[in-house]
Amino acid sequence: MEEKRALLKSQREHIPLDLIVEIFSRLPSKSIVRFRSVSKLWSSTTTTPYFTSSVVTRSLSSRPCVLLNFRKDDKLFCFASPVHQKKTCPRVENFQFTIPNNGKLQRYESVHGLIYLETSTNVMFIRNPIMKTFYTLPKLDSNEGRPLTGFLGYDPINGKYKVLCILKERNKIGILTLGAQESWRILTKGFLSHYKVTGCAKCIDGVIYYEGSFGDGLRQELAIMSFDLRSEKFSLIKHPKKNSIATFWSCYEGRLALVSSIASGVELWILEDAENHKQWISKQFPSHREFIKGRWKLKGVTHTGEFIYTSYRSYLLTVSERILYHWFRILYVDPKRNSMRVVMYGGIAVDDIRRLDEVGSDLMKGLTVIPSHIEI
Numbered sequence: 001m002e003e004k005r006a007l008l009k010s011q012r013e014h015i016p017l018d019l020i021v022e023i024f025s026r027l028p029s030k031s032i033v034r035f036r037s038v039s040k041l042w043s044s045t046t047t048t049p050y051f052t053s054s055v056v057t058r059s060l061s062s063r064p065c066v067l068l069n070f071r072k073d074d075k076l077f078c079f080a081s082p083v084h085q086k087k088t089c090p091r092v093e094n095f096q097f098t099i100p101n102n103g104k105l106q107r108y109e110s111v112h113g114l115i116y117l118e119t120s121t122n123v124m125f126i127r128n129p130i131m132k133t134f135y136t137l138p139k140l141d142s143n144e145g146r147p148l149t150g151f152l153g154y155d156p157i158n159g160k161y162k163v164l165c166i167l168k169e170r171n172k173i174g175i176l177t178l179g180a181q182e183s184w185r186i187l188t189k190g191f192l193s194h195y196k197v198t199g200c201a202k203c204i205d206g207v208i209y210y211e212g213s214f215g216d217g218l219r220q221e222l223a224i225m226s227f228d229l230r231s232e233k234f235s236l237i238k239h240p241k242k243n244s245i246a247t248f249w250s251c252y253e254g255r256l257a258l259v260s261s262i263a264s265g266v267e268l269w270i271l272e273d274a275e276n277h278k279q280w281i282s283k284q285f286p287s288h289r290e291f292i293k294g295r296w297k298l299k300g301v302t303h304t305g306e307f308i309y310t311s312y313r314s315y316l317l318t319v320s321e322r323i324l325y326h327w328f329r330i331l332y333v334d335p336k337r338n339s340m341r342v343v344m345y346g347g348i349a350v351d352d353i354r355r356l357d358e359v360g361s362d363l364m365k366g367l368t369v370i371p372s373h374i375e376i
Helices: 002-013 017-025 029-035 040-045 049-062 350-358
Strands: 065-072 075-082 093-098 105-111 114-119 124-128 133-136 147-155 160-167 173-177 185-187 193-204 207-215 221-228 234-238 247-252 255-262 265-271 280-286 296-301 307-319 322-334 339-349 367-373
Touching: 065 105, 075 105, 105 147, 105 193, 105 367, 114 147, 124 147, 147 193, 147 207, 193 247, 193 255, 247 296, 255 296, 296 367, 307 367
Parallel strands: none
Antiparallel strands: 065 075, 065 367, 075 093, 105 114, 114 124, 124 133, 147 160, 160 173, 173 185, 193 207, 207 221, 221 234, 247 255, 255 265, 265 280, 296 307, 307 322, 322 339
16 A cells, blocks of 8 residues: 555656646636645746746637726726627626836736736836736846836747837847846847837737837937847838827737728728838728717727727616616627627626726726737
């Protein structure tokens, strides 16, 4: 009996790490969080970028979500819910984040399952929805320069996350690889001077695209810069528009798209030739025949090409004059099929809404939508 127990113990100790990761990646996030406390090995295994990436890849293919975000000063309220739902959606997972030191949230984005958050005081955070944790990025050495803004990217070939930090000194850029030494590397050549960065950005297939004014000497032009996360090379792309006012950036059919709402429907400028960074094509999609534009605002595009609209109005679900839930209507418009569907995103309960009201949030004006997120 003792020999059998020793044999079983020996077998357990030699379970391949790849198999452990595969088993963990199939578990619900709540179970993963609990199992972190079992051992140091399990804790370290479930917090690596590789593990996060494997879980996210599986989740994005099977359970794509949208993330509803309400921002007010130093507070961010996030609610996630699956894209493919019927007319009503059950209570959604949520989290609340308060910026430390009375800072204000300057920008945030979701990249391959991780959420990047940046404050007005240039503090950068990573939110891991799987582990339900926040991680503060290391500060840059003051001798290297002052942060202007940062962008999170994911390299699908090497399975690595990197943060690109634009410094106020025009000829310096910082790069941080998550999960490695976690120390900044400073680049001083290989790119044009950055005179201004607007904050418009998108990471697609291992490339970070961002907008700004670039050039040498007295010559500056509004353009789009691309940064290849694998080769760490920069390329300048001619801007298809004069500016990005009332325009948001999206991934449309695997390519960068600048999306804006126009009188007749939706206009997209799509980067057709991403490799040579030269060719843009313009597409316009008319509004659905039953679509009343005045009640909706364009907020995003799903991975399948559906346009996401939110209603300017919010709705209360009441039973016997008692408010139970606050509902938000989300409209998905498929321009190719000329079809649309409305989903009532519920489960944002009264206590959540009360917290939003307490900080003076305009519930619809302060709402942003991040498509292609993971189910948390």
